[in-house]
Amino acid sequence: MDAARLAEQRSAHATVDLSVIVPMFDEEAVLPLFAARLRPVLDGLVADGLIATYEVLAVDDGSRDSTPVLLVKERRTWANLRVVRLRANAGHQAALSAGLARCRGDWVASLDADLQDPPEVLRDMLECATRDGVDVVYGIRTDRSTDSHFKRRTARAYYRLMRATVGNHVTSDAGDFRLISRATVDAVNSLPEHNRVLRLVIPALGFPSGEVGYRREARAAGQTHYPISRMIRLTVDSLTGFTIAPLRVATWAGLGGAVLTGLLFGYALLAYLSGRVVPGWTSTFVAVAGVGAVQLLCVGILGEYVGRLYTQMQGRPSYFVAHDSLDDDLGE
Numbered sequence: 001m002d003a004a005r006l007a008e009q010r011s012a013h014a015t016v017d018l019s020v021i022v023p024m025f026d027e028e029a030v031l032p033l034f035a036a037r038l039r040p041v042l043d044g045l046v047a048d049g050l051i052a053t054y055e056v057l058a059v060d061d062g063s064r065d066s067t068p069v070l071l072v073k074e075r076r077t078w079a080n081l082r083v084v085r086l087r088a089n090a091g092h093q094a095a096l097s098a099g100l101a102r103c104r105g106d107w108v109a110s111l112d113a114d115l116q117d118p119p120e121v122l123r124d125m126l127e128c129a130t131r132d133g134v135d136v137v138y139g140i141r142t143d144r145s146t147d148s149h150f151k152r153r154t155a156r157a158y159y160r161l162m163r164a165t166v167g168n169h170v171t172s173d174a175g176d177f178r179l180i181s182r183a184t185v186d187a188v189n190s191l192p193e194h195n196r197v198l199r200l201v202i203p204a205l206g207f208p209s210g211e212v213g214y215r216r217e218a219r220a221a222g223q224t225h226y227p228i229s230r231m232i233r234l235t236v237d238s239l240t241g242f243t244i245a246p247l248r249v250a251t252w253a254g255l256g257g258a259v260l261t262g263l264l265f266g267y268a269l270l271a272y273l274s275g276r277v278v279p280g281w282t283s284t285f286v287a288v289a290g291v292g293a294v295q296l297l298c299v300g301i302l303g304e305y306v307g308r309l310y311t312q313m314q315g316r317p318s319y320f321v322a323h324d325s326l327d328d329d330l331g332e
């Protein structure tokens with residue numbers, strides 16, 4: 001089929017009331033449980049007249065286990081399930097961006113497959129959006145007792161840091177479980193940046209928003225795919241992608257180092273003039289190590305920003321789509 005004909009068929013099938021984007025990476029243990037729990041929720045929304053049509057857009061982020069096979073199996077009995085497979089693992093935020101670029105819903109929800117974010121909350125989000133006339137509804141984790149102490153402390157520190165550096169528009173305890181309007185989706189897709197952190201991008205748009213609280217549950221099955229290394233990477237991307245505060249830290253650190261160096265020079269000059277010079281290596285070592293540490297910190301921060309500029313100038317996509325099951329449906 002030629003490209004024009006495919007585009008025409010896409011346009012004819014372009015709208016559903018609700019798209020649910022689910023990034024997946026090695027989720028074979030939890031996927032059957034997730035599908036069995038999500039489907040009744042969405043079918044119930046249709047039965048109650050809140051929506052008429054929906055799609056579940058499962059973005060397979062280069063899974064290495066049997067996740068792709070299980071998705072094909074689920075799709076045989078669930079026509080609303082749509083599978084987009086990426087050619088390689090691109091990361092959670094890139095998988096969400098891929099879903100936003102291809103979803104067809106007037107409203108678009110995103111949640112993870114581990115069932116820590118309960119699908120039943122989608123009903124409350126839709127009701128909030130229609131009742132209050134907002135473009136964004138955030139899922140707020142009001143109870144995180146199922147998370148480890150370390151996870152709760154680091155999450156609290158992350159949101160405090162983001163609110164202090166990025167701005168108070170960042171919603172605390174709101175991850176990537178949210179409902180957004182088509183206008184919001186179009187605004188996000190129009191942004192030129194590649195390494196998006198959507199939990200910061202969407203609040204930065206300033207669209208009218210609401211909140212729905214929920215209890216964060218324990219992972220239903222399998223292992224977490226968000227270790228400490230990815231948490232650190234998310235924090236670095238959040239800082240360097242949305243604020244120049246680290247550059248100001250480098251500036252103030254440089255100024256502080258200059259002031260300290262001046263004081264030490266004055267002290268050394270007074271000691272020399274008074275004849276109380278005592279040779280020793282400790283003070284020299286501390287001074288050199290301190291100044292060197294500040295310099296390395298400043299160079300490292302500058303390197304993060306230069307690296308982002310370099311990546312942006314290259315214009316390389318953050319993900320590549322290998323297959324979209326919608327193409328098969330339109331080709332029939």
